[in-house]
Amino acid sequence: MITRNEYHVPVLLEESIEGLAIKPDGIYLDCTLGGGGHYRRLAEMLDKDGIVIGIDKDPEALKWVCDHPPYVKSQMLLEQSKFSEFDKVLKKHSIKKIDGLIIDLGLSSRQVDNPRRGFSYKADTPLDMRMDPQSNMTAEKIITESSEEELSGILKDYGEIRNPQRMASAIARFSGKERIATSGDLRKCIENEYGTPVKYKVLSKLFQALRIAVNNELEELRTCLHKAVEYLNKGGRLVVIAYHSLDDRIVKNFMRDYERKCVCQPYEPICKCNRPAVLKRINRKAIRASVNEIGRNQRARSALLRICEKVV
Ligand SMILES: C[S@@+](CC[C@H](N)C(=O)[O-])C[C@H]1O[C@@H](n2cnc3c(N)ncnc32)[C@H](O)[C@@H]1O
Incomplete structure (x- = not known):
């Protein structure tokens, strides 16, 4: 019998889905479909008006999820794309704004374990x-x-x-x-x-x-994060899981910068930019996997989860 986890065991699944603060009729984007662990759980949380879009660069991931669909009421869309270009996918489906976006960085176990x-x-x-x-x-x-x-x-x-x-x-x-x-x-x-x-x-x-x-992983991530700010609705959530310090540093600095209100130079005595805070961090310290999860899945050892909400 095929089990879904044969492709990839999703990391920090409950924590990241909870971090999305899902509205059952919302529109959600999974930027890193992989074996569809997060995608499926997301789809299960939505009602018939909810939409979940899954994208991945790797056609093998899309094929796997197509071949193992969940039985849910919500609408599910799958597209092969880089996540830096998710805006093109949204445009194709006439979607202007989204309520949440998840990025689970790095590789799936299927990719790592395939010698070719x-x-x-x-x-x-x-x-x-x-x-x-x-x-x-x-x-x-x-x-x-x-x-x-x-x-x-x-x-x-x-x-x-x-x-x-x-x-x-x-x-x-x-x-x-x-x-x-x-x-x-x-x-x-x-x-x-x-x-x-x-x-x-x-x-x-x-x-x-x-x-x-x-x-081109770091540039992909930077571009995707900036586009996320543009496409999220007010109250929408951005959830990112990183597995090494280079990625996590980009995510941490990005969330911190968008949480700052004023971006005037320090030598300017009065704020001229009047920029409001755009994001609010939900967790200041990255969330890590529990000992239990690490016991079940070694890959979770290095995972760092950060969550923020768009506030304007
Ligand atoms: C860690 S896996 C995701 C696992 C998935 N969350 C699950 O539960 O099965 C990461 C996936 O993201 C994809 N990926 C990485 N960088 C990407 C990018 N820039 N654009 C699109 N997909 C990307 C990889 O091909 C891989 O399938």
């Missing part, structure tokens, strides 16, 4: 790492087509790797002699430079950096 997708350094797989298999950037291309300086920037900004210059230069030297096409090749290159066994943390930061670059 190349996300894991634990197996020797092609260096692909595309969430959208139709996009033309792969991790192999980043490695072979970036200059040493560009690679060093990627390792520093997206992997927070100490001495990124050393790693970039080792990769450039190695790829000048041998092709780096698989995670095994890349591991060999790193072992040549740092010795064996290479630390798990080094490889995980390197793979994180490449994955973020391939999928």
Whole structure:
């Protein structure tokens, strides 16, 4: 028998759905459909006038959810899209405003566990790492087509790797002699430079950096958050689950900035901008998964949930 959790076990499910403060006849957007865990629960909370739209870059996620639909009264829509372009999806369905939006960042277990997708350094797989298999950037291309300086920037900004210059230069030297096409090749290159066994943390930061670059993840997130402010109704909620500090920092700063009223320069004695607070944070500290949930699902260990409400 197929169980829904075969694709992905949803993280912080109850907390994030509660965070959306759902109105049964509202319109909700799940920006990261994955195996549809959050999407399904959302759909169950709505009545026949409610609408839930699920989007994902990865067509496999859409197919999975299409093949395993929940039996609910609400209207359910599915579209393949980047979440930075969710406005185009709303326009297609003549939807002008929404009551809530959820972003559950990162990868689904299905993506990580599929060796052909190349996300894991634990197996020797092609260096692909595309969430959208139709996009033309792969991790192999980043490695072979970036200059040493560009690679060093990627390792520093997206992997927070100490001495990124050393790693970039080792990769450039190695790829000048041998092709780096698989995670095994890349591991060999790193072992040549740092010795064996290479630390798990080094490889995980390197793979994180490449994955973020391939999928333009940080820019995607920034764009989506800013559009969320524009499209949410007053009282609408934004719920974000991040799994690493780079994503969480963007979310935290974004929510804090929109909660501030005045954006005048500190040297201006009187406020001229008259900007009202746009968002109100529902939780100041990120919500983490319970020990129970982590016991059931290791992936929940690093999850950080932030919730805010549009107040104008
Ligand atoms: C952690 S999974 C979501 C899991 C889902 N909440 C569930 O309960 O099954 C993240 C999903 O977001 C998708 N994704 C990541 N970045 C995206 C983006 N910029 N645009 C659209 N989808 C994206 C990935 O392809 C992946 O399927």
